[in-house]
Amino acid sequence: MTRPAPWTFAERWGAKGWITDIDGPVHWIDFGGEGDGPPIVFVHGLGGSHLNWALVGSALAQGRRAVALDLRGFGLTPGSPRSTTIRSNVRLVDAFIREIVGGPAVLVGNSMGGVISVLQTHNTPSSVAGLVLVDPALPPVSTRPDLRVAGMFATYLLPGLGELYMRLAQSRLPARQQVRRMHGLVFADPRRVDPKLEEASIALVEQRRSIRGKEESFLGATRSLMRFLARPDRYRDIMAGISAPVLLISGDADRLVPIAAARRVAAANPQWDSVFMTGVGHTPQLETPAAVIDAVTTWLARTTTIAGK
Template identity: 30%
Template structure:
């Protein structure tokens, strides 16, 4: 399944969209649109397998944030609020306005902000391996956790990790401070849409009690664990796609009652 690739310029910043849908149906009438947002240092490639699985039944858009995935560096650090706004504006510029926002790692912070700022465009939110547990918010601890996670990710994902990190190093270093400062445990309480928190059971970065706590802080939150490491969406792409689809359908049925 070949994705349509477009680079959008918003407020002088480049955002790249990779759109894929069943039988190539890229029109906006195929609702909802599942938007996939990568973590720090990464790109759309961290959702390659899960996007392929999701695109069998949904219109999907996988995003490359400014300075990542080979895009030009933003030249400055961008707050999670700026990134969340950019994501929604970029996707809406292509006709999508009924969104399931899926963010992994730092991307969970981004989509939380997107949902907080644009509630009318967002139907539900999926936080995959949301960072960062309160007690781990320091650079040495984060680096240690990332190193430990690498041992469990597997050859393919480690290849993506290394190559994506190398080409995004400038923006990576700029985004570390905003990511470390971000208080997800507070902002998730402002998201009124249904929130699903997904954790990999072997994830050394996102501890179980933290992930459960994030779901509990969301007004309409729930929690699910799948076997796997930090990038659990790529370890089990079909199961993850099914989970996202079932979550969306359950919320739709709830809204009809």
């Protein structure tokens, strides 16, 4: 059953919110769009939400429908008592495609959402018409890690300490500071933050304060992602086996996924299309949305199997 959502965080960007029962309530937004092109399903990353696609959704809903869901444990989709591992969220995306979209989709995944989109394509290739990976989490490379990022994820992985750190961060930091801290991590230049989107993000953080178990949901997803990335050969084999058309977009100033990792994956998969963006961080769709819109629109138009009219 689907019903209108009571929240309007993405309404100013032309999106309407809905809640559908898919083994529990799932929040998603619809940017509209008409045409015969396969619909787009946006899949956000770790700590993200449907708002991660607000600046590009309506523009990409040309010749096709475009929707974005909140993964289990993120945004306005509750996690606890359900699992929030990447495998569980792959199952959620699979059900979402079947029940909401109703046919093969172009998956557009950022960060952890990129991994989930890759696994969905691998598990059920008939459900994916094309794949856009926007700074996806990738197998690690032997480059010097960002010390802040390394320390943060090391804390997340420690049982007990990770939970304590999350609870303290959530309870003591004002919503605005939480949002700006995140922007400082994922943007190469935080001055590019859209002010209206920042305000919507702050309001969403305030709304999420009432969601129980959100810290455990985040850590469950984080730890499962780290376990998956700890098997890089398996991940590389899965990517190499994808037959759907793929566009890889990566910012060369990404602190979480080094550009060296993206270039290595692109070289290993020469059949993919790749766009490397100069001076851009981990979320190009938020930092330089016009460039992402141009890259994806151009790729969709020239990829005959998924071009809309």
